[in-house]
Amino acid sequence: MAQQKTMSLLEFMERFGTEELCHQHLYDIRWPERFVCPKCGVADEPFNIKSRKLYQCKHCNHQASVTAGTVMDKTKTSLHKWFLGIYLMSQDKRGCSAKRLQRELGIAYDTAWTMSHKIRKAMGEKDAAYLLGGTVDMDEAFFGAARVGSKRGRGTEKTAIVFGVSMNNKGKPGFIKAKVAPTVDSDTVSDFAKEYIEAGSRIRSDGLTIYRILSKDGYAHEAQVFDPIGSPEHLKILHIIISNVKAFINGTYHGLGDTHLQAFIDEFCYRFNRRFWESQLFNRTINACVGATPFPRYELIG
Numbered sequence: 001m002a003q004q005k006t007m008s009l010l011e012f013m014e015r016f017g018t019e020e021l022c023h024q025h026l027y028d029i030r031w032p033e034r035f036v037c038p039k040c041g042v043a044d045e046p047f048n049i050k051s052r053k054l055y056q057c058k059h060c061n062h063q064a065s066v067t068a069g070t071v072m073d074k075t076k077t078s079l080h081k082w083f084l085g086i087y088l089m090s091q092d093k094r095g096c097s098a099k100r101l102q103r104e105l106g107i108a109y110d111t112a113w114t115m116s117h118k119i120r121k122a123m124g125e126k127d128a129a130y131l132l133g134g135t136v137d138m139d140e141a142f143f144g145a146a147r148v149g150s151k152r153g154r155g156t157e158k159t160a161i162v163f164g165v166s167m168n169n170k171g172k173p174g175f176i177k178a179k180v181a182p183t184v185d186s187d188t189v190s191d192f193a194k195e196y197i198e199a200g201s202r203i204r205s206d207g208l209t210i211y212r213i214l215s216k217d218g219y220a221h222e223a224q225v226f227d228p229i230g231s232p233e234h235l236k237i238l239h240i241i242i243s244n245v246k247a248f249i250n251g252t253y254h255g256l257g258d259t260h261l262q263a264f265i266d267e268f269c270y271r272f273n274r275r276f277w278e279s280q281l282f283n284r285t286i287n288a289c290v291g292a293t294p295f296p297r298y299e300l301i302g
């Protein structure tokens with residue numbers, strides 16, 4: 001598939017360079033044909049309360065805003081900065097740290113951190129709607145530093161992440177899913193498959209016994225002992241993807257703790273899964289941010 005051109009910063013500034021342009025864009029996404037009151041459902045031109053950027057329904061007097069129900073709900077940051085933040089986070093394969101958002105947008109670190117997590121959560125929710133299917137390669141990997149007081153052995157020293165990638169018949173990767181797991185055992189494998197992989201799919205793994213449960217779960221499971229010399233192609237693509245995820249986590253988000261690891265992994269998967277539609281990434285991410293359910297800041301802490 002041919003790579004499409006991404007939106008340049010200049011193009012971005014032409015389309016979304018002012019608060020008004022961003023506001024109008026959100027209005028057009030929410031009400032593409034005509035205003036429909038989110039409360040009473042009547043479609044009728046609203047009173048436009050320009051000073052407060054609200055739209056008042058002529059039938060029930062409900063005051064609607066373009067940001068209600070989006071990740072930008074009740075934000076004190078300008079839409080222009082939000083749009084630029086979404087642009088930076090969606091365009092760059094390496095992601096965009098809160099520190100960089102702080103600097104580029106001229107906002108407080110706290111605000112930048114909350115913004116980046118809200119965008120990340122919207123990305124994760126968008127991907128949660130899709131399942132892997134066909135032929136799926138599965139494996140697990142360990143991230144981060146060894147935990148103090150942990151036992152030695154597979155899966156006990158670092159944070160485990162289970163990965164799945166759908167593969168086409170030419171041996172090219174399609175889509176990926178990844179989940180942070182407290183332990184790596186049969187239940188983890190089974191839960192991952194049920195949550196992310198279509199029933200009946202073909203799943204390939206290494207020879208580890210924890211994957212045997214997949215046959216019992218109704219998948220066509222093919223196990224092969226990992227042998228990089230005898231069978232160099234086996235799980236090779238997935239291992240490359242896993243090293244890219246590690247580089248992303250270590251490169252952009254140094255010293256990331258376990259707490260938010262899943263959110264960062266979701267961000268990686270989101271961009272990877274849209275790598276053939278780079279030119280649409282910004283628009284798709286704005287749409288994800290508008291469609292995502294709002295959540296208060298406290299959910300992000302801890």
Ligand SMILES: [Zn+2]
Nearest residue numbers: 037040057060
């Ligand atoms: Zn109404």
